[in-house]
Amino acid sequence: MKLNLLIPIVAGSLLSIPALAQHKQIQLPPEATEVWEPEPRKVTPGEENHLPPSDAIVLFDGSDLSAWKSYKTGGDAEWSVHDGIFTVAAGKGDIATKESFGDVQVHIEWKAPDVVKGDGQGRGNSGLFFMDRYEVQILDSYDNRTYSNGQAASLYKEGIPLVNATRPHTEWNTYDVFFTAPRFNEDGMLIRPAYVTVIHNGILVQNHYEVKGSTAYIGVHQYEPHEAELPIKLQDHGNPVNFRNIWVRKL
Amino acid sequence: MKLNLLIPIVAGSLLSIPALAQHKQIQLPPEATEVWEPEPRKVTPGEENHLPPSDAIVLFDGSDLSAWKSYKTGGDAEWSVHDGIFTVAAGKGDIATKESFGDVQVHIEWKAPDVVKGDGQGRGNSGLFFMDRYEVQILDSYDNRTYSNGQAASLYKEGIPLVNATRPHTEWNTYDVFFTAPRFNEDGMLIRPAYVTVIHNGILVQNHYEVKGSTAYIGVHQYEPHEAELPIKLQDHGNPVNFRNIWVRKL
Amino acid sequence: MKLNLLIPIVAGSLLSIPALAQHKQIQLPPEATEVWEPEPRKVTPGEENHLPPSDAIVLFDGSDLSAWKSYKTGGDAEWSVHDGIFTVAAGKGDIATKESFGDVQVHIEWKAPDVVKGDGQGRGNSGLFFMDRYEVQILDSYDNRTYSNGQAASLYKEGIPLVNATRPHTEWNTYDVFFTAPRFNEDGMLIRPAYVTVIHNGILVQNHYEVKGSTAYIGVHQYEPHEAELPIKLQDHGNPVNFRNIWVRKL
Amino acid sequence: MKLNLLIPIVAGSLLSIPALAQHKQIQLPPEATEVWEPEPRKVTPGEENHLPPSDAIVLFDGSDLSAWKSYKTGGDAEWSVHDGIFTVAAGKGDIATKESFGDVQVHIEWKAPDVVKGDGQGRGNSGLFFMDRYEVQILDSYDNRTYSNGQAASLYKEGIPLVNATRPHTEWNTYDVFFTAPRFNEDGMLIRPAYVTVIHNGILVQNHYEVKGSTAYIGVHQYEPHEAELPIKLQDHGNPVNFRNIWVRKL
Numbered sequence A, B, C, D: 001m002k003l004n005l006l007i008p009i010v011a012g013s014l015l016s017i018p019a020l021a022q023h024k025q026i027q028l029p030p031e032a033t034e035v036w037e038p039e040p041r042k043v044t045p046g047e048e049n050h051l052p053p054s055d056a057i058v059l060f061d062g063s064d065l066s067a068w069k070s071y072k073t074g075g076d077a078e079w080s081v082h083d084g085i086f087t088v089a090a091g092k093g094d095i096a097t098k099e100s101f102g103d104v105q106v107h108i109e110w111k112a113p114d115v116v117k118g119d120g121q122g123r124g125n126s127g128l129f130f131m132d133r134y135e136v137q138i139l140d141s142y143d144n145r146t147y148s149n150g151q152a153a154s155l156y157k158e159g160i161p162l163v164n165a166t167r168p169h170t171e172w173n174t175y176d177v178f179f180t181a182p183r184f185n186e187d188g189m190l191i192r193p194a195y196v197t198v199i200h201n202g203i204l205v206q207n208h209y210e211v212k213g214s215t216a217y218i219g220v221h222q223y224e225p226h227e228a229e230l231p232i233k234l235q236d237h238g239n240p241v242n243f244r245n246i247w248v249r250k251l
Helices: A002-010 B002-010 C002-010 C018-022 D002-010 D018-022
Strands: A057-060 A068-070 A080-082 A085-087 A095-097 A104-111 A126-130 A134-138 A173-180 A190-192 A195-200 A203-210 A242-250 B057-060 B068-070 B080-082 B085-087 B095-097 B104-111 B126-130 B134-138 B173-180 B190-192 B195-200 B203-210 B242-250 C057-060 C068-070 C080-082 C085-087 C095-097 C104-111 C126-130 C134-138 C173-180 C190-192 C195-200 C203-210 C242-250 D057-060 D068-070 D080-082 D085-087 D095-097 D104-111 D126-130 D134-138 D173-180 D190-192 D195-200 D203-210 D242-250
Touching (some): A104 A126, A173 D203, B104 B126, B134 B195, B173 C203, C134 C195, D126 D173
Antiparallel strands (some): A080 A085, A085 A242, A104 A173, A126 A134, A173 A195, A195 A203, B068 B095, B080 B085, B104 B242, C068 C095, C195 C203, D068 D095, D085 D242, D104 D173, D104 D242
């Protein structure tokens, strides 16, 4: 029926469609494959690409840590803000965002401590945690061998980065990270894992990496069910790592 | 230009397309979204769904182990063939297919030893290995608690099955497994992980599971680069597990 | 043996481990990679694999259509139940489940009309719709050429099955389908597509296929945001296709 | 058995593990989850992130089009090089890289024509083609509505970008694209689709997008089997779009 209705419509036009009988694809106006809805909303990029676009939630713009709290106490984040950057205050503990996030794009810039000190995991160690548990490692991995799944831009104790793109300790590193949150069913079983893509200083180092579970220093990573949105966390690992220009976009 | 060429063609036809100006999708013959090539080749299913279809490579049809070799010696597979089935001959070692495989569908049926003996990993233990290293666990997990990532239909020491669908030791279990092989780049870095889907007795227990690396009894699973096609292996874990009706299809 | 090798390493306390200094992986007890929680709940498979397991929601067991309603009117499903099967009553319209579903495993058995009649899309046409919009095609594709993305086990007007595994019209076909629902963000943009795996008569024909959008007879498939759970639908395409033994499991 | 053997081994050490008997995970040295091989090779990032890193293949550094050829004739690429940039020479046809690529990271910068002219698809139109067929659209989409799946950063006539991040015609746009090539089996059936991630001016707009098939102006996109590596192409759509700073990295 539908065919009968349509044939007379098209016949007589350019198409004349003997093609149909031979099961060939008929030539059609290109408008047939245009999709007009939804229209993507407009976002104004930053003046330079590393600066926050118009829809970003700015987590640090150089002035203060008002978007953060102490992870342990829930009180003020007591890391050191100075010269438009902030620095881990060893012993003050991790800091976490006041806001919670699920699927996000994160831009963060970090620089190893001013004085090179320690080796391996002991040199310029911090970490960027998604959902309070999935860690992208921050480490001064410039000329500083450690285990491959623990170097800068690794999913800590999980995913080895494709290459080592770390800049020397006098330069700022950037991470652009796309994180999508995991899903669990009613049994608490994992239905969809988390994924992470990491670009380190403009270089792809984790490409749609499937996260294996909650980051653990000791033992195998396992998933455990959790909320759909949770804070982002930065780690106090005892080294005065520097940070600046942090922003996120909800995906 | 293309638009100009097409508008006169279509205008005057049924469409008359004032729609175009309003950016609406024009109505088109349904043939526009028909795709005729390639034509999927015909496969005749088995008389029943668990029997080998016409394009299957049969690895055991009840008669002999001619498709298999001893994994250790490369000589004959010395497991015991009897009554149209075969049974692990403890101490004879693993057996491997003579043919190599990359992406495959595997159907395999197994039954726990006739006498229930041992506990946990000690009861009815064997394993189905893809590419000589990625193990789908075979275990008598009926009323036999062990670690969740080591029970029947787990990716051994990796992926917990969604549910426990094991039949009692007097009944045959079936696995239908879809395996896609991993890829590595020239640096030996993993570009695409392996994936496994497992249906246990008709029940989905692993859904497009991303394999973490080579199965290991001890230590964290890691990928190491390997050939594109490798044998399938069955494990001698010292328990007289029974097998029948094994076939594969190259995907 | 592995255990014996481990004794000297681990005994005498963990931390002397000279291996450490050489950056080698230390040998550890195999328990280190056991994961005991969560424990998968037990499901009793059907007596045969195609019969409903203990956690299935049975949509048709041969007796009546009480799990279904008329899609158009919302009233009773008026298809014909007889001899333990049911048959499309041409003109009565589609039928839909009373219950809604998101991620599901579906088992369904269908048989072409008793009399072979018509060609191409006109022969034994029906359809299995997930979430009221994503169609796995049902068609008598045995010796009945049509467009490849419209034959049995295609994602209709989208995904061509890997092979044609259709049985002749005198035999029952089975589909085992694993469907995972799409997700949309607050803008209504697609964040995660739907996926479908289809096993046709025991043969893998769609492997974690990414659905392109809502099935459409005319025009390009596009996603539109919708609820997280929606009914499953069977299509009245005017042909007396037969059904039996339908069950689903929520994933 | 293994448990019994291990308890005495580990007991007496730091852990004392009564946990074992209750099937809990034993505490182990953190070294157990360190992975030292492979060691990611070192890559020196560009002085700024948008500049080519040490392992990049530079396709345009401001001087000449020696990395490119005319797509139609295979002879010299005849687009206009000036002021450290190059510009589409309308009518000279598409240009393609001399080298072929499979999985790649691509950085490209483009700017709409100096004079704003035309509307919709007619304004500042070009395209970045992977493998000679998969197009990421280039278009002056700043205040220039067209169909959503045809605007800047769309997979042309396929994938709508998550947001519209286009800069005005006086500014340079950047695309950072991660492309992974599709795979086909011996039947010519698609085994693994292509994926594309696109970052537009620092903003994620395509996240591991599954490509539907070869880009087509008319008709539905379908896959057809092709070589594992093929040139990258830039489109002459008749508009003098400007380009600079193009580099790729093989993944």
